[in-house]
Amino acid sequence: MEKMKKALIVVAKWPKAGMVKTRLCPPLSHEQAARLYRCFLLDSFDMYKQLEDVDVIVSYFPPETRDIFKSSTPKNFILLEQSGADLGEKFIHAFEYSLNHGYDLVSIIGSDHPSLPVAFVRESYNLLEKPETDMVIGPTVDGGYYMLGLKALHRRVFQDISWSTNTVFTETLERAGEAKLNVASLPVWYDVDDGDGLRLLYNDLKELRNRKSGHPERTVRFLTEHDIKALLSS
Numbered sequence: 143m144e145k146m147k148k149a150l151i152v153v154a155k156w157p158k159a160g161m162v163k164t165r166l167c168p169p170l171s172h173e174q175a176a177r178l179y180r181c182f183l184l185d186s187f188d189m190y191k192q193l194e195d196v197d198v199i200v201s202y203f204p205p206e207t208r209d210i211f212k213s214s215t216p217k218n219f220i221l222l223e224q225s226g227a228d229l230g231e232k233f234i235h236a237f238e239y240s241l242n243h244g245y246d247l248v249s250i251i252g253s254d255h256p257s258l259p260v261a262f263v264r265e266s267y268n269l270l271e272k273p274e275t276d277m278v279i280g281p282t283v284d285g286g287y288y289m290l291g292l293k294a295l296h297r298r299v300f301q302d303i304s305w306s307t308n309t310v311f312t313e314t315l316e317r318a319g320e321a322k323l324n325v326a327s328l329p330v331w332y333d334v335d336d337g338d339g340l341r342l343l344y345n346d347l348k349e350l351r352n353r354k355s356g357h358p359e360r361t362v363r364f365l366t367e368h369d370i371k372a373l374l375s376s
Contacts, residue, residue, distance in 0.1 A: 145195070147197070147245045148245065148247045148248075149196065149198075149240045149248045150190055150193065150196050150198050150249050150250075151201050151249070151250040151251070152187075152190060152198060152199070152200050153251070154211070155204075155253075156202070156211070157179040157183060158176060159173045159175070159176040160172045160176075161176075162175065162176055163254070163335070165335050166336060166337070168337075168373075169373035170373065174368065178334075178361070178364055179253075179254070180360075181360035181363070182361060184360055185359060185360050186253045187200075187214070187215055189356045190260075192356070193260070193263060193264065196267070197218075197220065198216075198219045199221075199222050199236070199240060200220070200221050201223075201224050201232065201250075202221060202223060208221060224236075229305045230303055231300070233250055233290075233300045234295070237292060241295055247267050247293050248291065249263070249266045249267065249278065249290065250290055250291075251288060252288055252289075254334050254335060254339075255333050256334070256350075257331075257332075257342075257343055257346045257349075258356075259356060262280060262289070262329060262331065266278045266280070267291070269291070269326040269328075270291045270326075272326070274324055275324055275325075276292070276294070276296070276318075276325065277296070277323045277325045278290065278291035278292075279314065279315070281311045281327065281330050281331075282311070282330065282331060282332055283330060283342075284308055284333065284335070285307070285308030285309060285310060285311050286306075286310040286311055286333065287314065288333060290314070298320055299317045299318050299321065301317065302317070303317070340370065343361075343365070344365060344371065347366070
C-alpha cells in the first residue's frame with residue numbers, strides 16, 4: 143500500500159509589537175507580547191520539524207515578511223502567503239494548495255499553544271488515516287479549536303463561522319454535520335491569547351521544563367526570566 147503524504151499547515155504572523163497578541167496587554171506590554179509570541183513561533187518550528195514523514199507549510203502574514211520567515215524556518219519548510227478576506231478563506235486557500243500539491247492528509251494548526259504535546263499532532267494523522275474519518279478537530283477550552291485535519295477539501299466547515307468567538311468549535315461541528323462528515327476529536331487544549339491562557343501556560347511551566355519531547359525552550363526561558371506571576375497578580 144502506498145504511503146500517504148502528510149502536510150502540516152502552520153498559521154503564522156510575524157511578531158510585530160502592537161500587531162500580535164494584543165489581548166495579552168495587559169498584563170504584558172505590547173513589546174513583551176510580541177517577544178513571547180516570537181518564542182511561540184520559533185518553538186513551534188523546532189517541534190514540528192521533528193515530525194516524521196510530515197511536510198510543514200508555513201502560512202504566513204503579512205506578505206512582506208516572506209524573507210524574514212525564510213531565514214527563520216528550517217530549510218525544508220514550505221512558505222505559503224496567506225490569501226483570503228477572513229480566516230475561513232485563508233484556511234480554504236491553504237488546504238486547497240496542499241491537496242492540489244499531492245498531500246493526502248492535511249492538518250492546519252495555529253502557533254499560539256507552545257505547551258501542546260506533539261503527540262496530539264501525530265494522533266491527528268493516525269485518526270485521519272482511518273477510512274471512516276473525514277475530519278479531525280482539536281477543541282480549545284475557550285470554544286475554538288487548535289487544529290483541524292482533512293483529507294479532502296470541505297469548504298463548508300470554514301464558512302459562516304463567527305471567528306475569534308467562543309462558538310467557533312460548535313459552529314464548525316454544525317458545518318461538518320451539514321456536510322455529513324464523520325468527525326474524530328483530539329484532546330482539549332488551550333491557546334495563549336489572553337490572561338487566562340497565560341496563567342494556564344505559567345502553571346504548566348514546571349512540566350514544560352521537564353518535558354523531554356517538544357520542549358519549548360524559548361517560551362520556558364521567557365517565562366522564567368520575566369516575573370509572570372507578579373504580572374498576572376497585578
